[in-house]
Amino acid sequence: MPKVVINEDICKGCGLCIRICPKKVLEMGKHLNIKGYHPAVYKGEGCIGCKSCALTCPDVAIEVYK
Amino acid sequence: MEKIFEKTKVLNDRTMHYCPGCGHGIVHRMVGESLEELGLVDKAVVISPVGCSVFAYWYFNTDNVEASHGRAPAVGTGLKRANPELIVVSYQGDGDLASSGTAEIVHAAARGENISVIFINNAIYGMTGGQMAPTTLIGQKTATSPFGRDPKFAGYPIKVSEMLSTLRGTRYIERTALNNIANLNKTKKAIKKALELQEKKEGFSLVEILSPCPTNWGLNPPEAMDWLEKNMIPEYPLGVFKDKRADEEE
Amino acid sequence: MAEKILMKGNEAIAEAAIRAGCHLYFGYPITPQSEIPEYMSRKLPKFEDGAYIQAETEVSAINMVYGAACTGRRVMTTSSSPGISLMQEGISYIAGAELPCVLVNVMRGGPGLGNINPEQADYFQSVKGGGHGNYRLVVMAPNSVQEMADLTHDAFDIADKYRNPVMLIADGNLGQMMEPVEFKESSIGSVDHSSWSLTGMKNRDPHIITSIYLGAEEMENYVKKLYKKYDEIEKNEVRYEEYECEDAEIIIVAYGIVSRVVRNVIEDLRKQNIKAGLIRPITVWPFPSEIISKRAEQAKFLMTCEMSTGQMVEDVRLAVNGKKPVHFYGRFGGVVPTPDEIVDEIKKYL
Numbered sequence: 125m126p127k128v129v130i131n132e133d134i135c136k137g138c139g140l141c142i143r144i145c146p147k148k149v150l151e152m153g154k155h156l157n158i159k160g161y162h163p164a165v166y167k168g169e170g171c172i173g174c175k176s177c178a179l180t181c182p183d184v185a186i187e188v189y190k
Numbered sequence: 191m192e193k194i195f196e197k198t199k200v201l202n203d204r205t206m207h208y209c210p211g212c213g214h215g216i217v218h219r220m221v222g223e224s225l226e227e228l229g230l231v232d233k234a235v236v237i238s239p240v241g242c243s244v245f246a247y248w249y250f251n252t253d254n255v256e257a258s259h260g261r262a263p264a265v266g267t268g269l270k271r272a273n274p275e276l277i278v279v280s281y282q283g284d285g286d287l288a289s290s291g292t293a294e295i296v297h298a299a300a301r302g303e304n305i306s307v308i309f310i311n312n313a314i315y316g317m318t319g320g321q322m323a324p325t326t327l328i329g330q331k332t333a334t335s336p337f338g339r340d341p342k343f344a345g346y347p348i349k350v351s352e353m354l355s356t357l358r359g360t361r362y363i364e365r366t367a368l369n370n371i372a373n374l375n376k377t378k379k380a381i382k383k384a385l386e387l388q389e390k391k392e393g394f395s396l397v398e399i400l401s402p403c404p405t406n407w408g409l410n411p412p413e414a415m416d417w418l419e420k421n422m423i424p425e426y427p428l429g430v431f432k433d434k435r436a437d438e439e440e
Numbered sequence: 441m442a443e444k445i446l447m448k449g450n451e452a453i454a455e456a457a458i459r460a461g462c463h464l465y466f467g468y469p470i471t472p473q474s475e476i477p478e479y480m481s482r483k484l485p486k487f488e489d490g491a492y493i494q495a496e497t498e499v500s501a502i503n504m505v506y507g508a509a510c511t512g513r514r515v516m517t518t519s520s521s522p523g524i525s526l527m528q529e530g531i532s533y534i535a536g537a538e539l540p541c542v543l544v545n546v547m548r549g550g551p552g553l554g555n556i557n558p559e560q561a562d563y564f565q566s567v568k569g570g571g572h573g574n575y576r577l578v579v580m581a582p583n584s585v586q587e588m589a590d591l592t593h594d595a596f597d598i599a600d601k602y603r604n605p606v607m608l609i610a611d612g613n614l615g616q617m618m619e620p621v622e623f624k625e626s627s628i629g630s631v632d633h634s635s636w637s638l639t640g641m642k643n644r645d646p647h648i649i650t651s652i653y654l655g656a657e658e659m660e661n662y663v664k665k666l667y668k669k670y671d672e673i674e675k676n677e678v679r680y681e682e683y684e685c686e687d688a689e690i691i692i693v694a695y696g697i698v699s700r701v702v703r704n705v706i707e708d709l710r711k712q713n714i715k716a717g718l719i720r721p722i723t724v725w726p727f728p729s730e731i732i733s734k735r736a737e738q739a740k741f742l743m744t745c746e747m748s749t750g751q752m753v754e755d756v757r758l759a760v761n762g763k764k765p766v767h768f769y770g771r772f773g774g775v776v777p778t779p780d781e782i783v784d785e786i787k788k789y790l
Contacts, residue, residue: 127191136210138404138411144371161210176371178195179378182215183206188195233640235510238650247648253638255510256650258533261503264495268507269638271491272464272515276640294503297496 126173126190128166134185137161141177141186150177198222200231202251211411213310213368213401214243217377221279221308222250224382230389234277235269237262240290241283242316260291263298266305277388278305285315288324288348295354299394302359302436306384307396309350312403313422320406324348327425332406347425351398355431361393363432367400369419373428393436400426444620449588449610450475452621453518453544456592458483461628462514462542463490466504468497468523471556472612473546476518489513498523502530509539510649512637514596514628518544520612521562522553524570531605532571536651538666540599540633542592543577543607546615549774557774558612560696563751566609567725574663576670578606578677579725581695585619591722593624598677600631602669609724611747613697613776679722680731684710688717690786691735693756694745695721697776702745704779709786716786724752729759741765741789745782748772765789 128150130141135157141164142150153165164177173190200222208214225231234252238244240259247254253276257265262280270278280298287295287309298305314332315321321334325347329338351365362384366377377399384395400422402414409417447455454476457465465480477494484490495501501517508515519527524545534541547562549555566579578598582588588610595606638647653659684706685691694702699720709716719735721728736742741764744753753768760766769785771777 134205138211140211140411140415143412143415173194174371175195176374179371179374180216180368182208182210182212184197184201184215184219186195187193187197189191190194232642235638235640237507244652247650251641251646253641253646254648254650255507255638256537256648256652257503257506258529261500261506261530264500264503265507265510267493267500268464268466268504268515269510270507271466271493271504272508272511272513273639276511276638293496294500297500301493 125169126171126188128171128177129187129189130164130166131185132157132163134183135161135163136183137163138182139164140180140182144176144180146174146176147172198226200226200251201249204248206249207245208242209405211402211404211414212242213312213399216368216374217308217310217399217401218246218249220378220381221281223378224385225252225277227382228385228389230277230385233275234279236279236281237265239282239286241286243281243283243310244317246281260286260289260294262286263291263294263303263305263307267298267301267303270303270305274304277385280305280307282307283310283316284312284323284325288350296357299354299396300357300359302361302393304388304391304393306388308381309396309398310401311350311398311426312401314403314406316403316406327421349426351396351431354396359394359436360396360432361435362387362395364430365398365400365426365428367418367423367428368402369415442622444622446618447585447621448475448616448618449585450546450615451479452585452589453592453608454479454483456589456623457516457542457596459623459626460514460593460596461626462516462596463487464508464513464515465517466493466495466501466508466515467517468495468501468519470520470523472548472558472615473518473520473544475615476544498526499530502527505541506530506534506539509534509541510638512633512639516542516544518546520546520548521550524562524565528571531577532573532575533651534605535571535575535577536573537649538603539605539649540603541605542595542599543605545607545609547609547611555774556612558697558776559748559772559774560611560698560746561748561751561772562609563724563746563748566607567755575666576725578602578604578673578723579609580606580679580723581609581721582614583696583699583720585614585617585621588614589621589623597629600629602673604669609696611697674726677723678726678728680728681720681722682731683718683720685717685719685735688715688735688738689740690714690716691719691739691742692716692745693719693721693732693742693752695724695752698745698747701777701779702782705782708779708783714790727755727759732756732759733761736760736763739764741767743767743769743786745777746770747776
């Protein structure tokens, strides 16, 4: 099952990954990271490993597994 | 399970200082990956401009040099003429390239300098707080066009790719954008092509990349990408404007 | 035995640079120094590692010099007064980034477009700043075609030694006149720049060349480092020439073309039993303050002669520090003072 791992400490909560995800498996976390942003969070299932989120992340905070 | 995507080693561990949703980080990654994939890291020199990416040299695991505003193509000319084996990346924003550095970019292109120029067009001046750029759209509100860009005082936006493509000395000019996955992929391809052409010593390349500036556009990052798609792409059409050797028969 | 060639001052600079291993030239035509880019455009393409680029403006030219200097190779540009004004931003960046290079200003009439006659009115620009910020240029003033060649050769060595730009200030007279010149042996210098130069980071850490230091104390410490370098230069690189100063009661200070006129003045005065001597600064930065201060002790007064409204005279006054009067005589706009005028001026104070 493909999945993404988001580095919460680097994430700036920009939301571009959420916008681009074709399967809508990412969402804004309710908690705050160390910088004070709401990091993006993988809902846990449904990822197809398309890498779109990783490719749009301005902080290269996402790793993708397949 | 295998890892199918991770950060290129050409970008170091330092957290990038750019705003959330800024296009710089995306393009830095593409430049780094392209250098890595082409095996050009050890020969690369990245030129940092004046603008938000003035500290691009904090992030690239390559040789780096800072240039004064607009002068990067001239600095690149000096580097490349002094050492033709270097792979020179001139990374510039719209104030740097289309305002202060109009002479430098036109002449580096006309001379066919064998360098790769990455031109980040976000229709505004980021670093200095959101003033109008030569690429700002008519009617667009900025810190120095508070009522919207008025052609009576500010003229019309400059289309760099179109303009430079009229110069015979250029080899490859393409405009891309960062707003969706197809365009992200095209942007990466274009950057890689520009570097490949430099390695093959085929001349001057420029990739103009339409990029969001959420902070100064006053939009959140997803809205900014939508704004880019709706407003910038019609003004700045995407595509290849030049893809021919300068010395080929007309 | 080395050949003596009859050459124009401008061309002597170009030939000396080439023999010093400088095969990179980025410049722009401007009277009265266009012979230099023209000479370079003829000679440099013959070298495999040579490049002559006619830049779009002097602004671009100085930035090409900046880029080339990053690779550790010898590089120069030349211009004249208004063009040197355009280069000031780039020069500040080069000094701020500690890059070696050689610059030449063949001075002409100013301010503004001025004229194409010789003048010495860029002393302030070269010695006191020109560009913004805390930095110094080593500035040398030749007074013959031979010196145009010799000082160009030495300029590259000094630039490499201290990682700093070195500027020659000549003038339209020196640039255009023809005299016999003998060139020093070719050399490319022996300083190794591999610890900082941009050569592609094979098997080493990345090098970064920049002049940005955002933190206040960080910037202060960096500039202190630069100024330690300038202290060394002041200790080691002062050059000057004395003519008939041993028993002189009147000391004239002049550089460049004016120093040649003043030699005649000294001879004329001596014929009339007036004990005059000339101190000719060859480096105007670092300024030969020590010798001027020393000779001021024995002098009744000093006079500075310049083709300007009075620029170097301020440094002479600083060196003399009120010990004795320092008078000034100058012509400008391109007018070269005659020995008679200067003799008459001196006599006013006797």
